[in-house]
Amino acid sequence: AAGDPAAGERVFAQCRACHQVGPTARNVVGPQLNGLFGRKAGSVAGFNYSPAYKTPAVAEKVWSPENFAVYIRNPREVTPGTRMVFAGIRSENQIADLIAYLRQFDAE
Template identity: 45%
Template sequence: MLKKLSLGLLALTIAAPVFAEGDAAKGEKVFRKCKACHAVGDGAKNKVGPALNGIVGAAAGANPDFKYSDGLLAKAAEGLVWDEAALTAYMTKPGDFIEGTKMSFAGLRKDDDITNVIAYLATFN
């Protein structure tokens, strides 16, 4: 019994979100800036930007129903994965991270806002 409990706790620890330091509730508020172009949650559909369900940890350019920019497709071909570092760099200055991106948003200025948005997006994985 103790062995099963220990294995269960180990599995929960390993499966815990990588982005636990962010505050998803605060991230939801910051995400309001993104809602004009992106959707998340049940029934989310592509808009000007792709729906972002499952984005955290996903390979870039993986939504088959969205037409990505050539710049993003080039990064995807290089193996870009939307991990915390990549999402942080992209949300800080999208145009600097991916040359020729369709995303016209200038970026988020506060590190905490970015961390919180990532935590919020991770709730849709």
């Protein structure tokens, strides 16, 4: 089912401690997430990624709604050694809503 961006904004409250989106987004604890889909993993200028982002499986990844959905269910299992300390989101509906929200920033 297509996600609901307004519901996704509420899901993003769990991310906002570490990530920003929108025209004024900066890298903080985590990289800014504008233009995520279609972006190479670990490619935000000025953000110092962990060594986990140098491993081939991660370095070759281009973010898509599909691989993001897998990642955000269990970030530390999908990206061993990542500094993103976040348990993940189990609800497929919440993940779809989050994707719909993040898509709004594809052109930022």
